[in-house]
Amino acid sequence: MSFKSAVITFPGSNCDRDALTYLKDLTHGEVFNIWHEESSLPNVDLVILPGGFSFGDYLRSGAMASKSNIIHDVIDHANNGRYLLGICNGFQILTEIGLLKGALIQNKSIKFLGKDCYIKKKFDNKFNCNIKDTEVLQIPVAHNEGNFYCDQETLSYLQNEELIAFEYCRGEGSIDDGNINGSLDNIAGITNKNRNILGMMPHPERAYQDFHVSKDGKKIIESILS
């Protein structure tokens, strides 16, 4: 059976087209674009909450989108053990829904950050299982609120349960000085306890074509498909 996936578009999403292209090019399966007011999701294997400024970041990034009509079905989709990936604003929405722990606060530099960053895998899950432990991925980031924060108890939980998927590092792989936005423990992406939901700040959909800075973003879809 072929792999099916969907991208949710909120008002203000601006990476929805990029995510659709990414899924079409890499899964070769059917890809749906779902408007946030729809009340039901088609039956799919993977849902992406894309990057952007849903609802103009009013209130807090991701806060308004987390109350959208479609979110009930997105939660059901995840509770059924299917894959859910939140990229950038999508990650922020996942923490606002409560499907992922922690919060994304303003970058330590108090400036928007748009550049290539380096990340590597911390703990194994279905989104990164094809990536070697020592491998460094070069993937663009573009965010103002990407600084992962949580209380000490939650941080210990994420560590003990091995829910940290990606951490920021330097080009040669060392963690020192690699933290680009002030995130606790260099966290660039985390999963839920079941490891079927991943939220990450870097944009894998901007790193997979020949002309992109790298093709490392492919590895996430390849891992899911493997």
Place this chain on the structure above:
Amino acid sequence: MNDEIILQHGLTLVEFKIIKEYLKRDLTLEELGIFSAMWNEHCCYKTSKKWLKKLPTSNEIVIQGPGENAGIIDVKDNDGIAFKIESHNHPSYIEPFNGAATGVGGILRDIFTMGARPIATLDSIRFGEISTDKTNYLLNGVVHGIGHYGNCIGIPNIGGECEFDQTYDYNNLVNAMAIGHVKNDSIFYSKPKTIGGLIVYIGSKTGKDGIHGASMASDVFSEDDEDEKRPSVQVGDPFMEKLLMEGCLELMSSGLIESMQDMGAAGITSSSVEMASKGNVGVHINLDKVPLRQPLTPYEILLSESQERMLAVIERDNNEKIREILKKWQIDYEVIGEITNTKRVVFSSNEKIVVDLPVDIIVDDAPEYDREFSLPKKRKQRNFDTSKLNIEKMISNYMNNLNYLDKSWVYNQYDSTVMGDTIKEPGQSAGVVKIHNSEKAIGASTDCNPLYIRINPEIGMIYTVLEAYRNLIASNIKPMAITNNLNFASPLDPNIMGEIVLSISGLSDIAKNLDTPIVSGNVSLYNQTNDRPINPTPVIGMVGCNSNWKKLLQNKFIKENDELIILGKSLDSDFSPYFLQDQKITSSICEFNELLAPDIDLEIKTAKFIQKAAEKDLIQSSNDISRGGIFMSLIKMTQKNLGFSIEVNDEKDIFCEYSAGYILAIDQKNKEEVFSILNKDQIDFLSLGQVKLNTFEINSKKFNYSDMVNKYYKNFAKIIN
């Protein structure tokens, strides 16, 4: 109407007399407001029109030249590229964050009004001496504003310029450029087609922001003006613009509307007058129907520059279908008037007519001035003593001058990769994006050489265009057309008027020579505070294409031992204005030595060679030589521990400026073939040295590679903070 009110509206008493004589009656206050908005430089180009007419504006690739919201060129297979640059200088000085943000918002609307989806932005920004707190505040605010708007709406910023010079202390410049992609059979114009068609209002509600923005933008500042003028600066909402953009593009693709015009400078006044004038029709608008944010008088509604608003003309039958589509995007939509056959602009409110003017007098009879201008003085010939300079000291000067350093502090605050089609991000010779779902690469560069233009407006302007041309060629993008943003001080000063006239003449000559017509543009005059004028800063944005992105040239070193060669003609140190100024060899740079005319034939011949060699995959990477000479060009090419070892006659020569200057890195195996083509094409070249790992070596003098590269990439942030 008393003289004081007339003068407050930026009209001269003579202009007012002309209007009154034509109408044979007194004006209403609303009508005076309309003339104030439409007869200023920003809207009617009254000072520059005579000279702008000389510019070449068409050739076989131009689909739309100046006069519409943006120019459009044909890049084949039904693909068109819409682009324009526009200034938001005065608002950005008064309120840098909102001034710059709405500059980006305005130029993006110009693009999608034509049915084009924006695919890239660039920004050309200029500030005063960085040592002042004021400049630091302006820089931070402007960069934050540009980023805030562009990042949120999700259009990649792919390049631009950022320069510091004390002439911009009280008049910083913010010029924003946008590029869009349109299918050539689906372009929208502002010209309405149907008499009786409904005029509809789409977008944000109208508020008090920006009232008199356009006439403010055509005014000379005095220092204490700043606080008083702040309410004239518009406030932007990029989220609303994103909804407006998606809503409008959906409407246009659904075929439900017949024409569209954005409400930019002078708001509903200028957009409705333009529509009437383009269609040779009349408009009747009921101001009571305009969606309002707060209670406003008819006068305020007419002149509000609230952002994120559009005017469209539709057929009556489509009204409800359009309302449905815009409901999805949560955008205000109201029928506010209709197209008439009267050729008059009529606005009513409260069942009374407040404005009733013939379109002709507003548009066609707008004043056109032939202002007095003077030519620059002859310069004395002089040789400068550079014998006391040593290379270490010179390098140190460059590495501590913001104008030369890598600007990642600026462009890392912009999203350059959103939309997933960016091929070349800022920091390279040109910004490049791919047209979605095609192999076509669209490249662009914004440039201006204010110092060259101050020395010789005509020749300096030619250099400016050639610099943009070289930036595109160095990436193997074929230069195709130009948009211009002419920033000058007050044209009432004959010397400044001379700068305007001569630089337009230079632009005209070089655009004809390169066959790169001017398809859109903007004029920003009166950029002076009291008697301090800015340097003449006619910025151009040049756009080009390569139908196969795989043939683009990289601008950074690719591998060790590649041969480095230079093409072009050195201007020598006595004739390199930036070198003399920035190395503080003379403080009165504008009094000595003419600017040497560039060799345009050599420029074209060299460009053709690079394009030919790139298509044959004979060049590893290339970069143009501009301000800072060979030295700066080489340092920009360093990456991934790849440096260089070079030999030159005199080490000071590596800072000289160039005509037709490029550095090419050639794989050793292709060297002979490249040299033989160069010989055959009769293009002089010099072997410079090789690409070397972890090396920064000039005439056997070894510098620390990481130290040099770090300074280049990191000193900007250090100096700013």
